Each structure stands twice: as structure tokens, then as C-alpha cells.
Amino acid sequence: MEDLRDKYEVVIGLEVHAQLKTKSKIFAPDTNEFGQEPNSLTSPITLGMPGVLPVLNKEVVNMGILTGLALNCEIPERCKFDRKQYFYPDLPKGYQISQYDEPICVNGYLNVKGKRIGITRAHLEEDAGKLVHAGSDGIAGSSYSLVDLNRAGTPLLEIVSEPDMRSSEEARNYMEELRNIVRYIGVCDGNLEEGSMRCDANISIMPKGSKTFGTRAEIKNVNSFSALQRAIEYEIDRQIEIVEEGGEVVQETRLWDDNSRETKSMRGKEDAHDYRYFPEPDLMPLKISREWVQEIKDKMPELPQQKRERYMSLGLSEYDASVIVEQMGLALFFDKVLELGASPKIAVNFIMGEIAAYLKEEKLEITDTKLTPENLVELISLIEKNTISNNIGKQIIIDMMKDGTPASKIVEDRGLSQISDTGAIKDVAKKVVEAHPNEVAAYKGGKVQLLGFFVGQVMKETKGRANPKAVNEILKEILG
Ligand code: ADP
Numbered sequence: 001m002e003d004l005r006d007k008y009e010v011v012i013g014l015e016v017h018a019q020l021k022t023k024s025k026i027f028a029p030d031t032n033e034f035g036q037e038p039n040s041l042t043s044p045i046t047l048g049m050p051g052v053l054p055v056l057n058k059e060v061v062n063m064g065i066l067t068g069l070a071l072n073c074e075i076p077e078r079c080k081f082d083r084k085q086y087f088y089p090d091l092p093k094g095y096q097i098s099q100y101d102e103p104i105c106v107n108g109y110l111n112v113k114g115k116r117i118g119i120t121r122a123h124l125e126e127d128a129g130k131l132v133h134a135g136s137d138g139i140a141g142s143s144y145s146l147v148d149l150n151r152a153g154t155p156l157l158e159i160v161s162e163p164d165m166r167s168s169e170e171a172r173n174y175m176e177e178l179r180n181i182v183r184y185i186g187v188c189d190g191n192l193e194e195g196s197m198r199c200d201a202n203i204s205i206m207p208k209g210s211k212t213f214g215t216r217a218e219i220k221n222v223n224s225f226s227a228l229q230r231a232i233e234y235e236i237d238r239q240i241e242i243v244e245e246g247g248e249v250v251q252e253t254r255l256w257d258d259n260s261r262e263t264k265s266m267r268g269k270e271d272a273h274d275y276r277y278f279p280e281p282d283l284m285p286l287k288i289s290r291e292w293v294q295e296i297k298d299k300m301p302e303l304p305q306q307k308r309e310r311y312m313s314l315g316l317s318e319y320d321a322s323v324i325v326e327q328m329g330l331a332l333f334f335d336k337v338l339e340l341g342a343s344p345k346i347a348v349n350f351i352m353g354e355i356a357a358y359l360k361e362e363k364l365e366i367t368d369t370k371l372t373p374e375n376l377v378e379l380i381s382l383i384e385k386n387t388i389s390n391n392i393g394k395q396i397i398i399d400m401m402k403d404g405t406p407a408s409k410i411v412e413d414r415g416l417s418q419i420s421d422t423g424a425i426k427d428v429a430k431k432v433v434e435a436h437p438n439e440v441a442a443y444k445g446g447k448v449q450l451l452g453f454f455v456g457q458v459m460k461e462t463k464g465r466a467n468p469k470a471v472n473e474i475l476k477e478i479l480g
Pocket residue numbers: 011012013014015160161162163164202203204213214215216270271272
């Protein structure tokens with residue numbers, strides 16, 4: 001397959017749905033919350049009862065504009081809502097209120113790892129309910145399906161990219177950056193597993209050098225970044241095989257099955273005219289004043305790319321900066337530590353080292369631990385003042401996460417403060433030298449790299465508490 005790959009160019013465009021974290025739904029007063037008792041968040045509006053009218057939630061529009069600005073989009077002065085008709089048991093009204101030809105955001109782009117990906121548009125719409133299918137968890141062995149309409153009417157922003165990506169890796173990078181952005185600006189949890197962020201991947205292939213795109217297939221049901229990459233890889237191979245055998249790719253929607261690791265045909269892809277879109281008669285077109293846009297622009301928080309650049313300007317490597325930004329909890333914690341005036345270098349070593357390892361091992365977020373930014377800053381200052389060594393710091397940071405004890409208290413209780421008293425270090429150093437006559441002879445004979453061995457022995461004797469600089473100097477003096 002690898003050599004066949006060289007004959008084709010891959011074209012990918014993503015449609016990403018982000019559930020907006022508003023308090024209430026887009027057109028109804030029901031609480032917008034995941035994980036509640038089924039069908040408990042269902043007002044007559046959500047149920048599509050006759051005679052009810054939708055009322056637009058202003059916060060949804062605010063979040064739509066904020067996201068659009070973060071994605072370098074234009075926010076047109078006017079947008080409107082349209083009805084998209086289709087029948088499905090999770091859609092009681094028989095239509096979805098969406099935006100068709102006048103969306104809230106247009107013409108944006110995102111720079112992802114040096115590549116610019118165009119964003120065609122982003123539009124607001126309502127989510128449908130959720131079907132719990134026959135035989136699935138909860139109704140195992142059943143021959144019927146159930147519907148939970150809590151999700152119906154949840155606000156969504158659908159972000160549609162240009163067909164600008166050329167590999168599964170680029171698609172993944174774009175999706176990850178999009179997730180970072182919606183999380184940092186606070187409009188979406190970005191949780192692929194729970195479905196608060198969902199992605200449809202459109203994929204086609206064409207002979208290398210061609211200017212005409214091939215027919216695309218749309219892949220749904222991808223619920224992790226790695227699954228997205230796997231699904232695209234599978235789909236590329238499937239399409240190449242069809243074309244190589246003289247067949248034609250058909251335009252259709254396919255479902256990714258992450259267990260069997262293949263896509264399966266779900267349905268022929270509808271064209272827009274099949275939905276009979278028309279302007280939603282129950283909602284006025286929306287005028288968005290330039291003042292409104294400016295007000296939101298003024299509140300734009302620092303974006304992931306800006307954060308990475310700021311961290312790099314503090315001396316972090318690009319890799320470290322990216323890893324911290326990827327984990328928002330850690331980045332916010334790190335920012336707090338920096339605000340309190342700690343040295344970025346030492347802070348990063350702790351955060352990327354012991355802290356990140358512990359969190360990964362225990363599957364925790366930093367906020368699940370008892371470590372406060374203040375306590376980490378105090379620990380760092382103890383190291384900078386040479387009260388304790390870096391090694392001792394590494395030993396006690398885990399306890400600080402577990403029980404919240406300040407570093408100074410642990411150091412005092414356990415007698416961990418660094419020995420800088422030259423007299424005490426000299427005594428230990430003399431003992432070490434006397435105990436290793438062979439090494440001393442070798443050192444004196446020119447094997448100066450043995451100094452490290454002696455330093456190690458002294459550190460061992462003092463349980464890591466001796467000041468390494470003082471140890472070096474004293475040993476050199478004794479060994480002559
Ligand atoms: P629809 O709404 O019917 O899915 P759109 O025209 O809005 O169709 O396109 C949806 C997505 O498909 C966009 O992200 C676009 O970039 C992508 N796309 C369009 N044509 C192709 C193609 N030939 N190959 C891959 N992706 C494509």
C-alpha cells in the first residue's frame with residue numbers, strides 16, 4: 001500500500017461540532033447539562049409542542065462571536081436562522097434550527113504547526129436528542145430503543161474547514177488546536193469521549209498533481225484524536241483500493257468502528273436541497289453591531305498559540321511549551337506560579353517532571369491534588385536559597401501533592417535542610433576519602449573524573465542534603 005500512496009494526494013476537510021457551555025439551551029430555558037436524569041431537561045419548547053416559540057439565548061451568540069474571532073473569522077453584520085427538515089426519533093419538531101446561507105462566522109483560518117488551514121464558516125444550531133439503541137448498555141437484551149431528549153436544543157457551533165489538509169496528521173493537529181482554543185476561551189469542554197466536541201471528516205483522493213478533487217466520503221463517529229487518525233488512514237487505503245481496481249468512490253456517509261478498525265457505509269450523503277432549507281419564520285434575522293463585536297474582542301483571553309510563544313520567550317523549549325498548553329489545568333497552574341514570581345525554569349522542571357508523572361500515573365488533574373501554586377513557589381524559593389537541594393525538592397513534591405503540607409514544614413519535620421556548614425561536610429568527606437584508598441591513588445595518578453565518584457559518596461552519606469557545590473570544593477581541597 002505504501003508505494004501506492006505515493007501516486008495519490010489526500011484531501012481532507014473537517015466539520016467540527018462544539019457544544020457551547022451556556023447555562024441554558026439555545027432556544028429554551030432548560031438547563032444545559034450533561035449526565036442528568038433522562039428527559040428531565042425537556043420543556044415544551046425542547047419537545048417541539050405545537051404553538052411554542054423559540055427565543056434565542058444571547059450567550060450563545062456571544063460564544064459564537066468569541067470563537068469566530070479566535071479563529072480569525074469575519075463576523076457579518078447580519079446572520080439568520082434556517083430550518084433544516086429531516087425526520088428522526090431524536091428530533092421531535094421534524095426540523096433542526098440551524099444557519100444555512102448567512103452564518104455567524106465566515107472566512108477564517110487557523111495556523112497549525114506552520115500550516116494555514118482555512119475555515120469556511122462557523123454556524124450556530126441546536127443539537128438533537130440521544131437514542132439509546134436496542135441491546136445497548138442500560139437496556140441490554142432489549143428489542144426496543146429509548147430516546148433521551150435532554151441534549152435536544154443544546155447549542156452547537158459547527159466549524160467547517162476548507163479542504164486544506166493533506167494528511168491524517170495535519171487533520172489531527174488541526175483538531176487538537178481547535179480543541180485547545182475552545183477550551184481556553186471557555187466556550188466548550190472539548191471532550192471527544194463524552195461527545196461535547198464531535199468531528200466529521202471528509203476525505204477524498206486524487207492522482208498526484210491533479211487539480212480536481214475526487215469524490216469524498218464523510219466519516220462520522222470518531223471519538224478520540226487517535227481514532228480520527230486511524231479512521232482517515234483506513235479511509236485513504238479503502239479509496240485507493242477502489243480506484244486502483246478501476247472503480248469509483250461514491251459520495252456517502254460512513255461510520256468509523258474503532259473496535260473493528262474500519263469504516264462502514266451508513267447512508268448515501270444527502271445534498272443540501274434534500275433538506276428543504278428555508279428561513280426560520282419564528283426568529284428574526286440577527287443584527288450584530290460592530291460595538292458588540294468589539295466588546296467581545298476586548299475580552300478575548302490569551303489563545304493557545306500566544307501562550308506557547310510566551311512560554312518559549314521565558315526559555316521553555318517548543319516541546320515543553322506545547323505539552324503544558326495541551327493540558328489546560330497545568331498551564332493555568334503554571335501561570336499562577338509565574339504570577340507569584342517563581343523562576344520559570346525550576347517550575348517547569350517540577351511541572352513537566354515529578355508533577356506530570358504523578359498526575360498521569362494516578363489519572364488526576366492538578367486541581368484534584370492538594371498542591372497549591374503558593375506551595376510550589378515556596379518550595380522553589382527554598383531551593384533557590386540553598387535551604388534544600390533540588391533532589392530533596394523532588395523527593396517531597398509528591399507528599400505536597402498528596403497532603404498539601406507546605407515544603408518548609410516537611411523540611412523542618414524531617415530535618416531535610418541542606419548542609420552548607422563546611423565543617424560538617426569536611427568530616428564526611430574525610431571519612432569517604434579514607435574509606436577508598438584505591439580510588440584516591442587513581443585520582444592522584446591522573447584519573448580526575450573520579451571526583452564525581454567521591455561527590456556521589458558524600459551525597460549518599462548525607463542523604464542528599466549536602467550542598468553539591470561545597471562538596472566539590474572541599475573534596476578538591478582534600479584530594480589535593
Ligand atoms: P456538507 O455540508 O454537505 O457536508 P460542505 O460543502 O459544507 O458539505 O463541505 C463539508 C466539508 O467537506 C468541508 O469541510 C469541506 O472542506 C470538505 N470537502 C469538500 N469537498 C471535499 C473533497 N473533495 N475532499 C475532501 N473534503 C472535501
